[in-house]
Amino acid sequence: MDWTPELEELQYRREAADGLGGPESIAYQHSKGKLTARERIDLLLDEDSFREIGKIAGKGKYNKDGDLESFTPSNAIAGTGRIEGRKLVVTSDDFTIRAGSSESAVPEKWVYAERMAHEMEMPLIRLVDTAGGSVKDLERLQGTKIPGYPMWSNVSLLGRVPVVGVALGACAGLGAIRVGLSHFSVMVKDMSQVFAAGPPVVKQGLNQDVTKDELGGSYVHTRLSGVVNNEAVDEADALRQVRQFLSYMPRNVWEVPERKMTNDDPWRVDKDLNSIIPKNRRKIYRPRKILETVFDKGSLFEISRYFGGSTITCLARLNGYTVGVMASDPVVMGGALTLQSARKMERFVDLCDTFHIPIINFVDQPGVMTGLEAERNGTMGAAMRAIAAIEQAQTPWCSIIVRRAFGVGGGAHGPKQGPEGRSLNHRFAWPSARWGSVPIEGGVAAAYKKEIAAAEDPVARREEIESYYHKLASPFRTAEKFGIVDIIEPSETRAVLCDWVEDAYELTKRQVGLSSRTMR
Template sequence: MSWQKEVDEINRRREIAKELGGAEAVKRQHDAGRLTVRERIDMLVDEGSFRELGALTGKATYDKDHNLVDVTPANAVIGRGTIDGRKVSIDGDDWTIRGGSSEATVSEKWIYAENYAEAMRMPLIRLVESAGGSVKILDQNAATKLPAYPTWNLARMMGTIPIVGLALGPCAGLGAIKAATAHYSVMVKGTSQVFAGGPPVVERGMGVKVDKEDLGGSKIHTRESGVMGNEARSEAEAFEMARRFLSYLPSSVYEMPPVIESDDPKERREEELIEIIPRDKRKVYKSRKILDMVFDRGSVFELTKGYGRSVVTCFARLGGRPVGVITTDPMQYGGGMTKASAAKMEAFIDLCDTFHLPIVHMVDQPGTIVGPEAERSGAVKGSVRVCMAIEQSQVPWCAIITRRCYGLAGSTFGRVQGINLHYAWPSGRWGSIPVDGGAEAAFKKELDALDPEARAARLAEIEGHFFHMESPFLTAEKFRIPDIIDPRDTRALLNDWLDDSWKLIADQLGPKGRTFRM
């Protein structure tokens, strides 16, 4: 006697689950320019690698003889797959059934996928498209519930496995939390929105009429609020971003970062580096171009590009080994540290420290930005928090001072305690305050007593005196900087440093004493 009848029942239910919310709901999803959750999974993972869990979960109806009539699948699709041959856990929302509502699903199902990722020490990818809570669930439960999911170990997970949140449609309430509470988050331009409450909630509660894009579109959250990280032009691009992000990280904090083969010579010298920093202090340059020349060709992958734009945070490789890279963009606030760029830098330091990526800081920092707006935003506190994050980090750190390093924000060039390894290019200048502006403030009383012509001459005389003292060679003579280097030797020097540093990471495997800070 066989169990074929029951196996047939399994297969029938699986086929029903594949239909999602039905043909009309799938058509509406496609008409809105969005893929279904199953199409997304197929596009994201290696072909044929997805192994679904919980396909039979849902609300079933039976006839009087207890035979299955139909099943409405749970609006979460979960399982395991591989990306470039490496296992990942997937938690996907199905918008075609009750808008992916977190209240209309079986929460144990998606929480299981997340807890499985942590237990099995593999990355977690969330495909988020959820309308959030719904009052309709009250009829079913006949009671309200306190907000929380006691079995969801979110804070601990953030300190143990890489988590990617992809906002692929409207993400409200819990959906917003799942999309944003991740080490790397992406929104799709024009088709995804993230908000605590959608337009109807805002209009009802605040009397403000606003559309989805103006309330929580990618322009808002990847440029202004910093709630989400990167913006993708399509779902396919979002998946590619997720794959590339994970390629730099270990599957969990218990493993070393992945190393790939590289045919880029460690000793490669780029002649352009010797002249890329302008002698004229008023001129800017393209800092990202320096990264492309120093690190393995094609390996620079920028995170959170649109937010806190005066700071640039990237993954890159040296000799095939992944590192975190920080620099500034002198075309944005002159590269000065804003509250937003400080928050961005702090989170990136935590990310690299959590997953054992050594950090290279290419320093051109004019200082914390000044002015009424900066003070109201709390830019000073932001700079202090970066200093604290650096001192609390444990991964190897190397700083290359390429141009400026001034003031409170300048003190974020590297870890002050311990070895504090840092080098300077001959173009480097530093101090508690730049001579430009600083001399005028220090000698204000004397200068204000002079007529304009005499004032300008005296100011030039004072600045000329102090400009000489800014020479990096005077600092090197006192061994207050370990070395001044030919910019063209930067790549070889960093590879040599990483040879020494890489073996230290093995002693740091495992979670940190503090979890990842958002």
């Protein structure tokens, strides 16, 4: 039997899928400075590693005899591929066909790809460029349906495998969910937007005239809302960030991150760290300089840099081992635990705990942000959620108190008990560290208000009292009682942590698997 006609039809359908929305639509996509869905996949993955699924899904047009006349492929592309040899699942929206609308997507491909990532326990990357739903769906379906996206599999995915969302155009409704429901998300400056509904709907419903960027551009979501983690300068940068993020991640929660060999000496000493903290407590310093010095050279990958800036969150490596890093930044809001930084901290701790990545916290925390706006915005509630995330974390944790640890915010430096009392509060301090229920300066001003005001020289009296209490607050007095593991010379920090991380990974190997509580 000759199967030539069927094989020719298969080839026709495949070529139609490779042609996307046709030359004119592709040219229009390029004119906007955007890559096509297939070009994005090629740029993201290792060369020739993409194996597509559902390539010939779409909509055929047939004559009265039932023979195929034309074929329009689905605008949802899906399959498996590799990044640095490691296998994963990827989906990519094709904007050249009906603007990536789910009306033409054969959304079962999305669902199948996500179920595949779930079943095969592989990372999932969503390259999102979709206009979302359309009222024309009613005509296509000859009816309507109750809204719903199979969220159970997405939420379950977050507890099993790394999930990445990339916004590469206007991502509305379902598109916004597919970007944000992830462990790491990135959007391209001046090219992508994320929103529940676009400007026409906002104009109709709320009578607000806004542009797409004003409504949901990268400035909005990487600096104000925190819905998206990182901003990219172009598509190549966005996909580079995806590859870099995944390089720190295990394939799934049943594995630990791969150790990357390094030539950076684990016992390297940098004496400049000994003077990086100013003696004057009112002066600031640059905490990223500390991180660049302590961790493997070139290994810092910052997440959500522009949101909640008083707390820095990074993935990095110590002697080749992946670690999660947090650090207070006194340059922003004095380093206080703000509403935004508390939300950022909670999400980062959940990420690291889900994938059993040890956490190192460089602490310079003056406390939870105070003031009228902070109280009205519920900052304390966000701080309590962050503390809950820390106390529930089971991944190994080490705190380095470099300057301040005061009040409720200071108490969030690390877990004190953890699940079933298993989390060791492993903490060190630099000689510059101070801690307590309140900072000395503020505490003296409140407790000795009348005495200072009545003094012949109020300033001299205040400084005298502060000097007395600063001596009592010396970290060496805490170390005498073993209230802290040790006071270390700042230049020794890398060596101390490189020694610790080896033991931390021995523990994580025994902790792999589903966490009792994953991403919130």
